[in-house]
Amino acid sequence: MGEEARLIIRKLTTEDADAAAELDLKSFGKKDACSRNYFFQSAQDERKEFIVAVRNGKIIACAGAEIFSDTAEIESLAVDPDCRGQGIGKIILIKLIGAIKKRGASFMVLEVRPSNTAAIELYKGFGFQIVEREKNYYRDEDAWIMARDFG
Numbered sequence: 001m002g003e004e005a006r007l008i009i010r011k012l013t014t015e016d017a018d019a020a021a022e023l024d025l026k027s028f029g030k031k032d033a034c035s036r037n038y039f040f041q042s043a044q045d046e047r048k049e050f051i052v053a054v055r056n057g058k059i060i061a062c063a064g065a066e067i068f069s070d071t072a073e074i075e076s077l078a079v080d081p082d083c084r085g086q087g088i089g090k091i092i093l094i095k096l097i098g099a100i101k102k103r104g105a106s107f108m109v110l111e112v113r114p115s116n117t118a119a120i121e122l123y124k125g126f127g128f129q130i131v132e133r134e135k136n137y138y139r140d141e142d143a144w145i146m147a148r149d150f151g
């Protein structure tokens with residue numbers, strides 16, 4: 001593998017906001033994607049931990065969480081559709097969980113569409129369990145709340 005094809009994981013910066021928003025739009029479509037401003041703010045928010053995966057100079061994955069003392073809410077995770085099924089979701093989630101734990105949070109929670117089999121299987125692989133159904137969380141679907149205590 002050439003040096004430039006290496007996968008680099010680093011923190012999200014404000015300069016990444018456009019690329020992160022574009023990736024989110026490709027991943028979730030208009031109705032669920034987060035805005036450029038969301039990523040711009042998240043990059044500067046000390047309560048948040050946001051990271052990106054970069055290959056050949058391009059952001060191909062982004063993941064982030066908000067930390068509330070010992071609990072973290074994983075609020076964003078996307079892998080470029082052209083790069084899925086290569087283990088990148090797993091890699092960025094391992095890095096995100098590690099970074100969250102370093103900041104002292106061990107209980108992790110997230111919301112996912114019950115129809116999102118790929119994400120649910122990914123989270124189950126990390127030991128997350130479905131703990132609750134939240135009615136009408138999305139405009140057109142309930143959410144499953146998944147959680148795991150990494151402590």
Ligand SMILES: CC(C)(COP(=O)(O)OP(=O)(O)OC[C@H]1O[C@@H](n2cnc3c(N)ncnc32)[C@H](O)[C@@H]1OP(=O)(O)O)[C@@H](O)C(=O)NCCC(=O)NCCS
Pocket residue numbers: 027028077078079080083084085086087088089090091111112113116117118119121122123125
């Ligand atoms: C969910 C997502 C992040 C997975 O990224 P990925 O890089 O393709 O995932 P990986 O290649 O690392 O696969 C990791 C695990 O996820 C699960 N998985 C991934 N794609 C899957 C699919 N199409 N069907 C079922 N399980 C799947 C598997 O358990 C897989 O482990 P395995 O390879 O040992 O079987 C990606 O599909 C994505 O960005 N989806 C759109 C955005 C999204 O739904 N984000 C989550 C919101 S809560």
